[in-house]
Amino acid sequence: MMDKEFKTRMKRGFWKPEEDLILKNCVEIHGEGNWATISEKSGLMRSGKSCRLRWKNYLRPNIKRGMMSEDEKDLIIRLHKLLGNRWSLIAGRLPGRTDNEVKNFWNTHLSKRSCRGKKKHVKSKEANSRSPLGKESQEFPAETVSNKEVAANSVLDSWIEEMQDFNCSLLSPLSMNNVPFLEDEPFIPILDDIVLLDTFTSTGKEVWNEIQPFL
DNA sequence: AACGCTATCAACCGCTCTCGC
DNA sequence: AGCGAGAGCGGTTGATAGCGT
Numbered sequence: 453m454m455d456k457e458f459k460t461r462m463k464r465g466f467w468k469p470e471e472d473l474i475l476k477n478c479v480e481i482h483g484e485g486n487w488a489t490i491s492e493k494s495g496l497m498r499s500g501k502s503c504r505l506r507w508k509n510y511l512r513p514n515i516k517r518g519m520m521s522e523d524e525k526d527l528i529i530r531l532h533k534l535l536g537n538r539w540s541l542i543a544g545r546l547p548g549r550t551d552n553e554v555k556n557f558w559n560t561h562l563s564k565r566s567c568r569g570k571k572k573h574v575k576s577k578e579a580n581s582r583s584p585l586g587k588e589s590q591e592f593p594a595e596t597v598s599n600k601e602v603a604a605n606s607v608l609d610s611w612i613e614e615m616q617d618f619n620c621s622l623l624s625p626l627s628m629n630n631v632p633f634l635e636d637e638p639f640i641p642i643l644d645d646i647v648l649l650d651t652f653t654s655t656g657k658e659v660w661n662e663i664q665p666f667l
Numbered sequence: 668a669a670c671g672c673t674a675t676c677a678a679c680c681g682c683t684c685t686c687g688c
Numbered sequence: 689a690g691c692g693a694g695a696g697c698g699g700t701t702g703a704t705a706g707c708g709t
Contacts, residue, residue: 466677466703488694504695505678540697555698556676 463497467506471496475503476511509550516548520557528554529562 467475478494484507487500496503509515520528524546531542539551539558546554 464679485695499679500694501680501696502678508696509677537698551697552677559699560675 462499462502464502467510471498472506472511475506478503479507479511505552509552514548515550520549520561524549525562528558532558532562 474494474496475490475498478490482489482493487504490503491498491500494503498506527546528542531545535541537555539555543549543551543554
């Protein structure tokens, strides 16, 4: 265990490329998850927390960087409505995106916009050019998640599958083609998508009942 | 060119959760 | 069952890049 003096000597601030390299090597040697060991053995003078954060948000393989696509934006907005500020859960539905990135994106782009109440519809053109996100979401690498999260994700997965069977061309758990999404539509906590879903099937309420205990 | 303001995002902090003993 | 340590999560901060005046 780290003593107080060691803690105060810990380096902070931005990571240098050479530190990234050392961290990468250490993760390869000691494995993802042993952050205390990695912190100690790397000689980086970075806390385990700091190492974990850097790895998770920047160095991990398959990290997608750059602008969010319209699909991703749409999915974030809808999942945020359903799940609230469960960034890790939301990020789990966006292959290659991290919870920190999703959170930052929400805080800087989306929350502001929805507060301002700017009316902007998702263009049908954009909707038509959507990538098969639903399929991709089945393939994203498994992360270390809590049992609750695993359970919540499995409920969402089965929901996606069911809705795809329902012939709705669902590309995300909560978006349907031909249903224009209003960014400033009134915030009806969580249920609006499920109510919408409920118009077609009883699944909506079932999903909500299933997922609520995990939230 | 210089200054101030705003937006962005990497990183930190503090709390909660999980797991092993 | 209770405790402690480590991991994970969400909120917040701070550095800095970009833009307007």
